[in-house]
Amino acid sequence: MFEGLRIVVTGGGSGIGRALCEAMAQRGARVAVADLLVDTASEVASSIGSGAKAYACDVSDRQQVQALADAVATDFGGIDMVFANAGVALAGKLCDTDPREFAWLFDVNVGGVFYTAQAFVPMLRTSAATGRRARFVITGSENSVGLPLTGPSSAYTATKHALLGMANALQRDLAEDKVAVSIFCPGVVATRVWDARRARPERYGGVSAMPEDYAAFAEKAMKEIGMRAEDAVVQVIAAIERGEHLIFTDPRIRKITEPRVAAIESALDVCDAAVQAGGSD
Numbered sequence: 593m594f595e596g597l598r599i600v601v602t603g604g605g606s607g608i609g610r611a612l613c614e615a616m617a618q619r620g621a622r623v624a625v626a627d628l629l630v631d632t633a634s635e636v637a638s639s640i641g642s643g644a645k646a647y648a649c650d651v652s653d654r655q656q657v658q659a660l661a662d663a664v665a666t667d668f669g670g671i672d673m674v675f676a677n678a679g680v681a682l683a684g685k686l687c688d689t690d691p692r693e694f695a696w697l698f699d700v701n702v703g704g705v706f707y708t709a710q711a712f713v714p715m716l717r718t719s720a721a722t723g724r725r726a727r728f729v730i731t732g733s734e735n736s737v738g739l740p741l742t743g744p745s746s747a748y749t750a751t752k753h754a755l756l757g758m759a760n761a762l763q764r765d766l767a768e769d770k771v772a773v774s775i776f777c778p779g780v781v782a783t784r785v786w787d788a789r790r791a792r793p794e795r796y797g798g799v800s801a802m803p804e805d806y807a808a809f810a811e812k813a814m815k816e817i818g819m820r821a822e823d824a825v826v827q828v829i830a831a832i833e834r835g836e837h838l839i840f841t842d843p844r845i846r847k848i849t850e851p852r853v854a855a856i857e858s859a860l861d862v863c864d865a866a867v868q869a870g871g872s873d
Contacts, residue, residue: 593833595620597725598668602651602708603678605632607783608731611821612675615829617643624664628791650793651678651704661711671715672724676708677731680788686746694747696796701751705730705758720770727772730759736777738848763837772835776828779842782818
């Protein structure tokens with residue numbers, strides 16, 4: 593399915609992004625590896641071989657994302673599949689979150705996907721119109737569908753909830769263009785996403801180390817329930833091959849979705865009863 597496809601992965605220098613780049617290359621795709629840290633992107637592209645090329649891109653900067661799209665269009669002649677994967681994470685309660693860090697999370701996790709869609713969807717439409725498999729894939733999280741199993745990361749949860757809405761809307765918006773849309777929502781994956789401050793731009797507070805308690809929390813979660821990025825990506829690829837829109841990689845996510853579904857159904861039952869009672873007066 594992926595042989596000969598032209599694919600771009602944001603946040604492709606590490607974690608899930610790196611695993612996606614490697615898996616796509618192994619399946620015969622040409623891969624544009626984009627990352628804020630161009631050295632890591634270059635290392636990934638070099639390890640993949642001649643079918644890959646590295647690009648520097650801060651997805652929170654609209655001009656950089658458009659420049660990435662322009663460069664990829666020149667180098668690859670277009671794009672067939674986009675993995676809007678770049679993201680950052682922080683633990684903590686919402687009212688304890690620094691406003692600059694709140695803005696950083698939303699600018700990267702939500703704004704970055706928005707900018708990526710605007711820059712690359714025209715190429716995906718062209719790809720689909722010529723009969724190629726065109727797809728826009730968003731990296732969500734268990735946080736997209738509920739509160740996480742590992743404790744509060746409230747601002748991060750808000751950004752990932754937003755991505756679910758964005759994915760649903762894009763699926764509707766692009767249906768007539770034959771561009772498929774997927775969002776995959778992994779549970780905890782053993783990556784360095786929680787150490788995102790290591791590459792934080794100056795306008796959001798600059799580079800800093802994780803607080804010791806935060807580092808301990810992340811390490812504990814990774815050891816106890818973290819899935820290898822490579823294993824999560826295998827499931828993502830299989831789901832894409834099946835044409836799925838909503839993709840999960842960890843069955844434990846049921847623990848956070850089932851109470852929410854039950855609460856929604858209960859609230860709707862109360863609404864139905866109230867409306868019927870009002871109509872009988």
